[in-house]
Amino acid sequence: xxxxxxxxxxxxxxxxxxxxxxxxxxxxxxxxxxxxxxxxxxxxxxxxxxxxxxxxxxxxxxxxxxxxxxxxxxxxxxxxxxxxxxxxxxxxxxxxxxxxxxxxxxxxxxxxxxxxxxxxxxxxxxxxxxxxxxxxxxxxxxxxxxxxxxxxxxxxxxxxxxxxxxxxxxxxxxxxxxxxxxxxxxxxxxxxxxxxxxxxxxxxxxxxxxxxxxxxxxxxxxxxxxxxxxxxxxxxxxxxxxxxxxxxxxxxxxxxxxxxxxxxxxxxxxxxxxxxxxxxxxxxxxxxxxxxxxxxxxxxxxxxxxxxxxxxxxxxxxxxxxxxxxxxxxxxxxxxxxxxxxxxxxxxxxxxxxxxxxxxxxxxxxxxxxxxxxxxxxxxxxxxxxxxxxxxxxxxxxxxxxxxxxxxxxxxxxxxxxxxxxxxxxxxxxxxxxxxxxxxxxxxxxxxxxxxxxxxxxxxxxxxx
Numbered sequence: 001x002x003x004x005x006x007x008x009x010x011x012x013x014x015x016x017x018x019x020x021x022x023x024x025x026x027x028x029x030x031x032x033x034x035x036x037x038x039x040x041x042x043x044x045x046x047x048x049x050x051x052x053x054x055x056x057x058x059x060x061x062x063x064x065x066x067x068x069x070x071x072x073x074x075x076x077x078x079x080x081x082x083x084x085x086x087x088x089x090x091x092x093x094x095x096x097x098x099x100x101x102x103x104x105x106x107x108x109x110x111x112x113x114x115x116x117x118x119x120x121x122x123x124x125x126x127x128x129x130x131x132x133x134x135x136x137x138x139x140x141x142x143x144x145x146x147x148x149x150x151x152x153x154x155x156x157x158x159x160x161x162x163x164x165x166x167x168x169x170x171x172x173x174x175x176x177x178x179x180x181x182x183x184x185x186x187x188x189x190x191x192x193x194x195x196x197x198x199x200x201x202x203x204x205x206x207x208x209x210x211x212x213x214x215x216x217x218x219x220x221x222x223x224x225x226x227x228x229x230x231x232x233x234x235x236x237x238x239x240x241x242x243x244x245x246x247x248x249x250x251x252x253x254x255x256x257x258x259x260x261x262x263x264x265x266x267x268x269x270x271x272x273x274x275x276x277x278x279x280x281x282x283x284x285x286x287x288x289x290x291x292x293x294x295x296x297x298x299x300x301x302x303x304x305x306x307x308x309x310x311x312x313x314x315x316x317x318x319x320x321x322x323x324x325x326x327x328x329x330x331x332x333x334x335x336x337x338x339x340x341x342x343x344x345x346x347x348x349x350x351x352x353x354x355x356x357x358x359x360x361x362x363x364x365x366x367x368x369x370x371x372x373x374x375x376x377x378x379x380x381x382x383x384x385x386x387x388x389x390x391x392x393x394x395x396x397x398x399x400x401x402x403x404x405x406x407x408x409x410x411x412x413x414x415x416x417x418x419x420x421x422x423x424x425x426x427x428x429x430x431x432x433x434x435x436x437x438x439x440x441x442x443x444x445x446x447x448x449x450x451x452x453x454x455x456x457x458x459x460x461x462x463x464x465x
Contacts, residue, residue, distance in 0.1 A: 007215070007222045011205060012141040012444050014226040023138050024147055026197040027131035028154030033097050033191040034124045035158025036165075038066060040183050041117065043166040046290055047180045052110055064400055065114050069121025070128075071396035077126030078389015081133065082382060086207050090130050091198035096123030097191035105185035123191075128372070128392035129385045136376035136384075137204040138225060141444050145316030145373060152372045153309035156364065158190075160306060163298040170291040210242040210381035210449060243450040244382045252379060256387055258436025259375040262325065263395035265429035266367040269332055269422050271402030273360055304357035308364025320441040321370045321377075322433060328366015329430035333423045335359035340420035367429060371395065377440040380448045 045062055048054055054062070073093070081089040100120035107113035131151055139147045165186060169179045205225065208218040247256065277300065281293050288296070312324060335355050338345060345351050375388040410418045440447075 007205060007209065007219050008444070008446050010222055010226045011138075012446075014140045016140070016143055016147075017225075017227065019225055020138065020140075020143075020147060022197070023135055023201070024150050026194050026201065027135050027151045029190050029194045030094050030097070030127040030131050031152060031154040032158040032161070033094070033101075033187055034127055035155040036162045036190070037097065037101065037120050037124065037184075037187045039159055039162030040166065040187065041066065043163070043290070043294065044180045044183055047176045051177055054110065058110055060404065062110070062114060062117065064403060065117045066121035066124060067396050067400045067403070069118045070125030071393040071400075073122035073125025074128050074389040074392035074396065075125075076122070076389070078129035078385040078387075078392070081130055081385035082211070085203055085212075086130070086134050086137070086385075087201060087203040089126075090134060090201055091195055093123045093126030093130055094191040094195055094198060096120070096126065098188040098195065101184055101187035101191065104187075105181040120187075125392065125396065129376075129388035132372055132376040132388055133384050134201065134204065136373075137206045137381070137445065141442060142317060144377070145321065145441065146313050148373045148376065149309070149313035149316050149369055152369055153313055156306045156309040159301060160298065163294045163301075167291050167294050167298070170294070206381050206445060211244070213241065241452050242381070243452050245380045245450060247379075247383050247386065252383065252387070254436050255378045255438060256390060258432055258438075259371065259378060259387065259391040260394035261432050262329075262367060262429050262437060263371040263375075263391050264398035265425050265432065266329070266363070266371055267395045267398035268402045268406075269329075269336075269425045269429065270363060270368065270399070271406050273356065273363060274402075274406075277356070300353075300357070300360075304360040305364045308361045308366070309369060312365045312369045315365075316370075316373070317441060320439050321374050322437055322439040322441075324365065325367045325370040325374070325437065326430050326433045328362045328368075328370070329426045329433060331362035331366070332359050333426035333430065335362075336419045336423035336426060340416050340423055343414075343416040346415055367433075374437055374440070377443075377445060378438050378448065380450070381445070 041063060045054065045059055049059065073096075077089055077093060096119055100116055100118075100123055103116040104113060104120060107116055132148060135148045135151050136144060166183060169182055174182070202221045202224055203217065205218040205221040208214045208221060212218075245252070247253070277297060281288070281296060285293055285296060316324065335358055338355060339352075345355065371391070375391040376384060379387040406418060406422075409421065
């Protein structure tokens, strides 16, 4: 069946509508849940350590289980959504999040908690390619960066909700052996709230056109999204078909190196800020209780990081993904290099906090946000989910290495050397961005497609006002 460029053009040039905002909310609530679940486990392990007498090894396993599972979930869901369709897979990841959260809250022992957290991690990983690709393929050309970034910005609200919920429960005097179960169970609520909405989402018109070669269904889905009248008309026209491409070409492999590599590097470097945050809290509040340090960490995040998400959303379609990602990496490298070259800064809380805040802002207004967006734009439709899944999995592997390797380096070599290494990681991220990441600002997703045309009369669709 022929490709109808009018349908694709209508998608690109449509105005932002209620459908776009509903999709953003539906996709974003998954990331709210992801962030809440990934944060809350840190507080839960702090509570459980004396209750279950957890060893250092057990803590490491518990904290890393979701990261490892997320890498697998991203690969699994990303590949299947290219094979079976966006609609076929969408919603199952939040079902796993909700079920995993409830089961985790009921865990009778360490082993069962690890198993249930693995389920949560699979859902977290699956949410990366599914939500990013769905929002990308529904968005118009001019606002695509804004809409996809707003989905990811819900992560910031989830990271804010986690410590606030923990602080409220801890301050309310609820016994710790009950409080941790409530914390985990609450993660099921935002995930469950969008299960129905996700399962009712129509299939992406771009997927129907490019992969299923079903112009009728694509036109119908485009009508629902754009509000334009669509009718079938028989006219003689060249037969145009979107070719299915292979990931294993030099062009796509270079792009995959750029998207997966930069996501891997940002998640390694991001843990430099995790190291810094512990130093800040130790310097400012050496004898504080858990609830106090949790609130301070929340305040730092609100001031330094949270605004970065929304500034990025508003500038993404103006400044471009490549510039914002490169800028973020460069500022991170400069901040870490300052701590490497002038180690005494770590002993000056105010200066250290200022430097930390700047780097934290540019992580969110930079590669932590753009690495989520770019893989969903840089590849053709038949590869989009797979490539995004591989990129997200690379990020989770980077997070895993950052969580496990950096503390050992910090202990063995000290803060200065650790920050020097992270400066190199961030600088490598900037270089990789410049040489391997394409700029998709204001470009149609169809720029990544290969159109095959042969003279043949065929029935096609047209958009009519």
